[in-house]
Amino acid sequence: MRWKPDPSGHDPRQIDLLAVVAMLIVIVAVGHYMTEHPKPHLTSFVEPSQTVRW
Incomplete structure (x- = not known):
């Protein structure tokens, strides 16, 4: 694939490289x-036989 400058200024290979790094x-x-x-x-669990007063 030949490099062709895109009018927007982004190289398609940069997007591919970014996708590979993200993966x-x-x-x-x-x-x-x-x-x-x-x-x-x-964490500690309260057993059913215990009484808890708030």
Whole structure:
């Protein structure tokens, strides 16, 4: 593909490069999310046998 200047001043290859970078960021973020170990919950639960007074 030959480079042809666009009247608006944008090179179509810049948009393609931006799309590739955005996809790489999404892939890395999803990979990090999928491999992250679940963190233990630090909340305490009230057992039904306990009495709570507010």
